[in-house]
Amino acid sequence: MSGINDFAFKIATVNGTGSASANSLLMQAIFRMGIPVTGKNIFPSNIQGLPTFYEIRVSKDGYTARPPDVDLVVALNPSTYAKDVATVRPGGYLLYDSSWPLEPELVREGITILGIPFGRMCVENFQGDRDRTLLRNIVYAGALAALLEIDMDIVRQMLVEKFSKKKKLFDANNTAIRLGYDYAREHYQCPLPFHLEKMNATSDSIIIDGNTAAGLGAVYAGATVGAWYPITPSTSLMEAFKGFCEKFRTDPETGLARYCIIQAEDELSAAGIAIGAGWAGARAFTNTAGPGLSLMQEFIGLAYYTEIPAVFYDIQRTGPSTGMPTRTQQGDLMSLAYASHGDTKHIVLFPCNPEECFYLSVTAFDLSERFQTPVFVASDLDIGMNDWMCKRLTWDDSYRPDRGKVLGAEELANVKKFSRYLCVDDDGIAPRTLPGVHPNGAYFVRGSGHDKHGAYTEDSDAYQEVVDRLTLKFAAAAKVVPEPEFHLQADAHVGIVSLGGCHAAVLEAIDRLREQGLVADYMRIRAFPFNESVKAFLDSHAAVFVVEQNRDAQLRSLLAIETGMPRDAMVPVLDYGGMPLTAKVVITAVADRMAQVLA
Amino acid sequence: MTSITKPPVRHPGLPKNALGFTVRDYEGAMSTLCAGCGHDSVTAALVLACWELALPPHRAAKMSGIGCSSKTTAYFMKQSHGFNSVHGRMPSVTSGANAANRDLHYIGISGDGDSLSIGLGQLSHAIRRNVRMLYLIDNNGVYGLTKGQFSASADIGSTSKKGEANLQPPIDPVLLALTLGATFVARSFSGDKAQLVPILKAGIMHNGLALVDIISPCVTFNDHEGSTKSYKFTREHEVELVAADFVPLRREVIAPETDAAVSVVTMHDGSTVRFRRTPEGYDPTDREAAYAHVRACQQRNEVATGLLFIDEHGQDMHAVSKTVEMPLVELPYEQLCPGNGALQKLMEGFR
Numbered sequence: 033m034s035g036i037n038d039f040a041f042k043i044a045t046v047n048g049t050g051s052a053s054a055n056s057l058l059m060q061a062i063f064r065m066g067i068p069v070t071g072k073n074i075f076p077s078n079i080q081g082l083p084t085f086y087e088i089r090v091s092k093d094g095y096t097a098r099p100p101d102v103d104l105v106v107a108l109n110p111s112t113y114a115k116d117v118a119t120v121r122p123g124g125y126l127l128y129d130s131s132w133p134l135e136p137e138l139v140r141e142g143i144t145i146l147g148i149p150f151g152r153m154c155v156e157n158f159q160g161d162r163d164r165t166l167l168r169n170i171v172y173a174g175a176l177a178a179l180l181e182i183d184m185d186i187v188r189q190m191l192v193e194k195f196s197k198k199k200k201l202f203d204a205n206n207t208a209i210r211l212g213y214d215y216a217r218e219h220y221q222c223p224l225p226f227h228l229e230k231m232n233a234t235s236d237s238i239i240i241d242g243n244t245a246a247g248l249g250a251v252y253a254g255a256t257v258g259a260w261y262p263i264t265p266s267t268s269l270m271e272a273f274k275g276f277c278e279k280f281r282t283d284p285e286t287g288l289a290r291y292c293i294i295q296a297e298d299e300l301s302a303a304g305i306a307i308g309a310g311w312a313g314a315r316a317f318t319n320t321a322g323p324g325l326s327l328m329q330e331f332i333g334l335a336y337y338t339e340i341p342a343v344f345y346d347i348q349r350t351g352p353s354t355g356m357p358t359r360t361q362q363g364d365l366m367s368l369a370y371a372s373h374g375d376t377k378h379i380v381l382f383p384c385n386p387e388e389c390f391y392l393s394v395t396a397f398d399l400s401e402r403f404q405t406p407v408f409v410a411s412d413l414d415i416g417m418n419d420w421m422c423k424r425l426t427w428d429d430s431y432r433p434d435r436g437k438v439l440g441a442e443e444l445a446n447v448k449k450f451s452r453y454l455c456v457d458d459d460g461i462a463p464r465t466l467p468g469v470h471p472n473g474a475y476f477v478r479g480s481g482h483d484k485h486g487a488y489t490e491d492s493d494a495y496q497e498v499v500d501r502l503t504l505k506f507a508a509a510a511k512v513v514p515e516p517e518f519h520l521q522a523d524a525h526v527g528i529v530s531l532g533g534c535h536a537a538v539l540e541a542i543d544r545l546r547e548q549g550l551v552a553d554y555m556r557i558r559a560f561p562f563n564e565s566v567k568a569f570l571d572s573h574a575a576v577f578v579v580e581q582n583r584d585a586q587l588r589s590l591l592a593i594e595t596g597m598p599r600d601a602m603v604p605v606l607d608y609g610g611m612p613l614t615a616k617v618v619i620t621a622v623a624d625r626m627a628q629v630l631a
Numbered sequence: 632m633t634s635i636t637k638p639p640v641r642h643p644g645l646p647k648n649a650l651g652f653t654v655r656d657y658e659g660a661m662s663t664l665c666a667g668c669g670h671d672s673v674t675a676a677l678v679l680a681c682w683e684l685a686l687p688p689h690r691a692a693k694m695s696g697i698g699c700s701s702k703t704t705a706y707f708m709k710q711s712h713g714f715n716s717v718h719g720r721m722p723s724v725t726s727g728a729n730a731a732n733r734d735l736h737y738i739g740i741s742g743d744g745d746s747l748s749i750g751l752g753q754l755s756h757a758i759r760r761n762v763r764m765l766y767l768i769d770n771n772g773v774y775g776l777t778k779g780q781f782s783a784s785a786d787i788g789s790t791s792k793k794g795e796a797n798l799q800p801p802i803d804p805v806l807l808a809l810t811l812g813a814t815f816v817a818r819s820f821s822g823d824k825a826q827l828v829p830i831l832k833a834g835i836m837h838n839g840l841a842l843v844d845i846i847s848p849c850v851t852f853n854d855h856e857g858s859t860k861s862y863k864f865t866r867e868h869e870v871e872l873v874a875a876d877f878v879p880l881r882r883e884v885i886a887p888e889t890d891a892a893v894s895v896v897t898m899h900d901g902s903t904v905r906f907r908r909t910p911e912g913y914d915p916t917d918r919e920a921a922y923a924h925v926r927a928c929q930q931r932n933e934v935a936t937g938l939l940f941i942d943e944h945g946q947d948m949h950a951v952s953k954t955v956e957m958p959l960v961e962l963p964y965e966q967l968c969p970g971n972g973a974l975q976k977l978m979e980g981f982r
Contacts, residue, residue: 064982238981252974254967256959257730259723280969288955290962292730294948297756301723304716304753308727311714312692312735313960316727330717424978427971433964466960467712467728468735471689476705476713488705 034121037067037092039226040099041176043106044116045169048080051108054169055086057190058176059419062090063239064186066231070096071419072612077264077357083112092231096385096421097537098612103226104179106172108150113137125224127175131155146220148175153211158204167208174212181223183230184213238424242415243319245386245425246345247272249393250317251280254433255343257316258293259305261324264357265413266347269319299324303331303344307406310335310342311477313466315397315433319345322364323354325371332406333372334479336502339453339464341400341407341436343393348412350610359610360413362532365586368408369560375499377506379513380408380560384535385415387422392558395514398434403509404464412581414533414612437463444470452486453498460505506561513559516566521546524553526622527573529602531557531587534579534613541618548619550626552577560590567595570602575629579605579618649685657682659707669821669847670699670769674706676824677738677767680831681708691736692728696721696750699776699849700742700769719750722757722766726948729762732958733949736835737764744774747783747802754804758811758840763947765834766842768804769821771849779852792852803929805939808842809922814945815841816921817938821848830938839947846934915941 034040045051055071062069070089076082089099101121107113107128114137120126122142128134130147138145150171154164177187187209195202216222247269250258260270274293281290296302302318309316320328325346335342350356351363368380379399383389389411400407444450444465452475455462462484465473475486483494484501519542530538535556542552555569570576570591578588585604592599605621607613645653657678662671681691688710695701697718704713716724725737746754746768757766772789774780781789784804785797808816815837819827827845834841914920921940928935955962 238978240981248974248977252968254964256962256967257727259727259730280973281967283955286955287953289953290955290959290966292949292952292954292959294726294730294760296723296726297752300720301726301753301756304720304723305727305730307716308714308724308729309731310727311724312728312731314731316731331720334717425974427968427974429971431968465712467692468690468732471687471710474689474710474712476715478715479717480715 034101034103034226036227036229037090037231039103040087040089040101041104041106041180042088042102042116042119043086043108043172044112045084045086045108046080046111047076047078047082047084049169050166051084051086051169054173055088056419057170057187058173058182059088060239061177061182061186061190062088062228063234063237063421064190065183065228066234067228068092068094068096068231068233068237068421069239070421072098072414073418074611075358083109090228092233094233095536095540095615097540098614100614100616104224106176107138108168108172110135117143125179127172127179146179148172148212148215148219150175150212153215154208157207157211163204167204170205170208171212174209174214175216176212177209178213178216178222179220179224179227181227181229183228184209234421236424237421239419239421240386240425241268241417241419242383242386242389242411243269243347243417244272245422246319246383246389246393246409246411246416247274248276248425249390250343250397251276252390252427253315253394253397255315255317255397256291257306257309257314258291259296259302259309259316259318260293261296261299261302261320263299263321263324265349265360265417266319266321266324266345268417269345269347299327300331303328303342306342306344307331307335307340310400311340311467313438315341315343315401317343317345317397319347321347321349321357322351325364325367329372332378333374333376335406336372336376336378337374337479338477339404339462339502340477341397341404343396343400343407343409345409345411347416348410350608356610358413360533360581360612361608361610362410362412362534362581363583363586363608364410365580365582365590366584368410369590371408377561378406378408379403379509380410381514382410382531382558382560383415384532384556384558385422386420387425388558389415390425392514394431399509399513402434402436402512403461403505404436405505405509410532412533418612437461439463439465439469439473441470444472447472449485450475451484453482453484453501455484455501458504459508460501460503461508462501510561510563513561513563515563516558516569517556518565518569519554519556521551521553524551524573526550526575526577526626527553527555527569528577528579528618528622529555529557529569529587529591530579532581534581537613537615538579538618540615541622544615544619545622548623550623552622557587560594562591562594566591567597570595570597575626576602577605577618577622577625578602579613579621581607581613583608648682650687652682652685652688654678654682656710657688657708659709660705662706663702664699665775665849665851667850668699669771669845669849670703671706672821672824673740673767673769673827673845673847674703676821676827676831678707679824680828680835683828684832684835686736686835690734691738694721694725694728694737694739694764696741696745697776698742698745698774699771700740700767700847701745703769704738704740719745719748720753721745722750722753722762725764726757726760726762729764729948730954730959732960733763733954734958737762738835739764739766741766741768743768743770743772743782743784743804747804751783751802755807755811758808758813758842760948761812761814761839761945761951763838763949764840765831765837766840767831768842768844769847770804770844771847771853773849773853775849775852803925804842804844805925805935806922809918809925809940812945813842813940814839814942815938816940817842818844818846818934818936820846820934820936823936826936833938833941837941838943839945913937915939916943918942
């Protein structure tokens with residue numbers, strides 16, 4: 033149920049008409065009022081003319097998942113009126129553009145319909161089609177400010193910041209805000225029953241999307257080479273990296289760049305560039321999404337078998353094939369874990385929000401160099417492209433990169449015969465050398481069968497010795513990858529397992545389930561290979577639910593394969609329509625199942 | 632791709648280069664290619680070129696993809712790092728390595744299958760990026776390792792060992808490179824060491840991508856009547872066919888030294904290739920003229936060889952990206968991480 037600082041509203045517009053800036057203005061203003069807020073941009077895969085939606089959830093309790101209900105819909109796109117009206121919760125509100133007569137689709141019993149002539153006011157007050165279209169968004173933002181009681185001083189301050197050097201634009205936007213605000217106040221009872229009241233719950237927070245945070249993480253990790261091919265929804269990651277590099281990595285004296293970004297001809301090339309740079313000794317990465325990941329398979333196997341570090345960001349979107357490029361999913365879990373042909377297994381990290389995208393980026397580069405292997409960061413469209421409220425990022429200045437076992441010139445001077453894949457430690461990691469350092473360190477990288485010395489082989493024993501060591505290395509990685517996050521309660525009835533972007537919805541669901549008398553333990557997996565504690569959690573719960581966003585219960589399969597837990601002993605909770613997960617899906621699945629069991 | 636090293640027996644009187652190395656110090660593992668393979672002649676020319684340049688072996692990196700040509704990176708400069716990557720993808724791996732460490736000499740060795748079919752896109756884009764590297768294409772018109780299929784450089788009408796005719800037009804890497812804006816384009820013949828070595832040296836020292844297409848006959852699968860790209864029409868007489876499971880031991884083909892504008896080279900099977908050397912007064916800095924010259928030779932069933940085009944003022948990948956002069960791998964972490972102070976300032980913009 034909605035209330036003060038606890039409601040959600042949705043704005044339905046047409047993309048390419050400038051609504052994005054009005055929507056982020058609204059979200060940021062609420063954030064600056066000290067109230068926890070989340071925005072979900074549900075956008076189409078084109079540039080202009082198709083329906084687009086923006087959902088803003090206000091939650092005094094700090095819930096950041098997609099809202100279970102929508103209290104108010106701003107319906108500004110005639111082509112989606114009928115659907116939009118249907119999404120208003122019973123007793124909720126609909127705001128529409130009353131410049132034209134009320135469309136029959138908009139009439140619905142049990143909700144309150146508010147009309148404001150946005151279009152007409154823009155025609156009367158502004159000149160030119162472009163301004164009239166763009167400013168209509170600011171007018172509805174003004175109306176919402178009145179209806180929801182957004183602090184107008186904060187809105188005004190934001191306009192000042194945004195248009196400090198463009199007086200004309202400031203005046204136009206300020207007029208537009210007032211038009212909507214005043215009209216709503218004059219014609220309707222403001223504020224609505226659910227509205228905003230200032231809090232002090234965001235002072236330690238920021239609003240950021242996961243791709244920006246990941247790009248920033250790559251900068252702080254010391255990555256110097258980035259290679260990519262543009263693909264939704266990963267593009268903004270490299271754009272962020274580039275922007276931060278320009279800001280922080282431009283030599284102050286020469287103006288030259290302490291980084292190199294290559295926009296490749298395709299994802300194969302992007303993977304090759306990252307691997308080539310990793311081999312040469314740089315911290316290198318590439319970012320992509322499902323279709324790109326498919327193209328990179330051969331190179332991933334090469335890096336795995338020849339033991340070359342590189343970080344791969346997979347910003348998952350809805351598959352298979354092209355799928356729905358602007359919808360989210362966790363459909364790449366299996367293909368990440370075992371990417372490429374032959375026996376391969378990879379380290380995969382699962383950030384649950386932008387904050388973790390930042391920190392796990394650094395972890396990914398450390399693990400990649402330490403274990404001399406490709407490491408994957410499995411984000412998704414919801415985390416990567418949506419604005420999340422997160423804890424302010426901080427940095428430990430004593431951090432130094434873990435470069436792993438790399439022999440330098442001095443060590444190599446005493447080496448008579450360097451054997452690239454000869455390992456004397458029990459972690460399965462053999463020291464590597466970098467090209468250009470010392471003649472004694474020279475060796476020949478080959479994706480073909482090789483023995484521990486790096487020499488070509490077709491001998492069964494020599495081949496197996498190397499691939500068996502890779503297994504050992506993988507087992508060693510399981511001991512140091514990030515541990516799961518546990519939320520344990522006394523006398524829990526069930527265990528819930530999930531990962532990545534499902535986290536926010538699961539946390540909310542656990543609270544609601546407890547109110548219903550169902551106590552759930554929760555384990556959020558943060559890495560593959562699975563730590564020992566993952567198996568322990570599964571073993572210690574009679575009923576285990578695995579919540580994930582794909583059709584085939586891929587996380588459950590991974591758990592079954594890697595821990596030996598019988599697959600059917602884990603109940604899948606699946607949501608794969610492409611939208612960010614809501615708590616409702618989890619609550620319903622768990623409650624229904626437990627009701628069945630108890631019956 | 633063997634690891635057998637050659638016996639380290641040296642003639643005491645072998646001359647030494649500026650680094651005190653003999654030419655033997657630039658050799659690598661024993662070749663596993665067929666005896667008489669043109670690729671081995673290319674390797675020998677590379678050994679000589681690197682020795683003459685007094686290249687510190689550990690400051691060079693040998694890059695390749697997959698195929699007979701790609702195997703040759705193991706057969707020279709054993710004290711250099713080598714990277715035998717995946718089929719057709721040597722250019723991207725080299726681009727990445729060069730991005731990370733711009734100070735090494737990258738010697739990329741590819742073939743007509745590796746670069747003109749599966750890797751055509753990568754070749755094209757490495758040229759566009761102008762990655763500083765020597766890019767060799769050991770071009771024999773045939774897939775050797777999979778036993779004799781046509782490659783994309785085979786001419787229309789040339790026949791495979793089984794007698795099947797190629798009906799698709801060839802891709803000429805020289806014309807392609809000229810069109811794409813390459814800054815160094817050359818063609819030579821594996822048997823013409825006198826011409827090849829100076830071209831290789833020039834290519835290694837070029838500040839950008841130096842593409843060298845080397846006609847390098849396959850003695851096993853493209854050494855019969857009706858075979859080869861532009862060889863067919865210059866054939867003068869019939870020769871015995873070579874059985875697929877029989878690899879003849881032959882001497883490598885050597886081009887006779889001549890100053891004539893056109894040199895006629897007799898191939899293993901007695902067929903001939905006419906190499907049109909660049910004419911006197913030829914301006915290798917004129918891209919249009921280079922293109923016209925290559926096309927004109929083609930129309931006369933001749934293969935234009937020599938250093939065909941060079942643009943010494945072209946900007947390489949790092950010049951375009953405005954990268955710092957110090958290799959990125961050598962930058963200390965302190966110069967890469969902005970620190971917590973900068974982060975906290977940045978965070979204000981996210982509120």
